[in-house]
Amino acid sequence: MMGLLACAMALMASLVSAREPEVKTVDVDADIVIAQDGSVREIDVGKDVAPGVAALVEKAVKQWRFEPVVRNGKPVMAKTGLTMDLAATKVGAGYSLRIQRVVFVSSRAKPLKYVVPGMPRTAMGSGMNFDVLAAMRVDPQGNVVEAALLSLQVRGGRREPKHLREDFAVEVERALKHSKFRPADVAAGERGDDTFYLPLDYRNALGRGASLTIAERFGDATPVPWLTPDQQPKLIELPESKGGMPVAMADSDVRLATKVVGATL
Known part of the structure; x- marks a missing residue:
């Protein structure tokens, strides 16, 4: 009887699945x-x-x-x-x-040329994992004119290597300033001065671990140096992580008057 019941349930499940x-x-x-x-x-x-x-x-x-x-x-x-x-x-x-x-x-957050910051020597072979959040300021011509390490979260190991944060900050600034983005279409109302954010994961051969979300990286982040207090990123405007690619905050002054979510094209 139990075998017949199991077969019947499996058949019903397959029929429901077929109709979905x-x-x-x-x-x-x-x-x-x-x-x-x-x-x-x-x-x-x-x-x-x-x-x-x-x-x-x-x-x-x-x-x-x-x-x-x-x-x-x-x-x-x-x-x-x-x-x-x-x-x-x-x-x-x-x-x-x-x-x-x-x-x-x-x-503009999609780079034309992307130089990824490497892992500093002081972090190599440490057996630790590092979750980084960086920021970069891009001018109207698409050049990265400023870059900064906002957050470094260390997982694994007993003690953070000496000068680790300074070394990561130097590598972030050095690499990102060699990246290039699309020039701004200022005539069409595109902002010339943009700030983009970059989540990066560094994994040693001895360590593994799931990546932190961008929101989690902002948990202990320092302010973006070139932004005023009212310009600092708000968590409500956070995009989803793009797997190591630069992302931009949502345009807070662009708001729909038409209800579009749920509509069929």
Whole structure:
């Protein structure tokens, strides 16, 4: 009897599973220009997005409305990056696309040339793991003009090697100043002076460990040296970690007036 019951339950589970639609997640990156009245003036979808999906995204985004972006007390044209997560549900021979998540961040965070800071000699062979958070300031031409170590969390080992933080700080500044980012499109309202954040994991052969989230790295971070107190990053604006790639905080002055999450393209 128990064997028959188990078989029946397995059959029911397979039937339910067979009826469930196949769902995939599609990530879309784009640049948009917001006009002074909050309408979408331009959209440029990333080249790695399938043409059919790109066409649907362009059509939908052009109908969105934003609250006017106000800077220095006046509505301005503004250019920002758009990251969108789409749920693609199998329907017949194609898919239905539904918006799951939308975030607006500077698209300049994707480097043209990326020099990754190495592990200092004082940290090599220590058997410790190191979770780092760095920041870099990028000028309108895409040059890294300042870089700083904000947080270094040491896991494993009994005592932190001497001068370790200073050595990491030197390596972070040296390497990142050789990186290069896309120039700012200032004429379209893109910020010329940007600050990007970089989570880095350093693992010794003798040590292993899961990576800390960006929020966890900010737990004991020092202030960004070139930002005023009111410009310091807020945890509510934190993006998801991109696995060792630079990330930007969310554009807090870019706000949708149209409800788009949950909408179908």
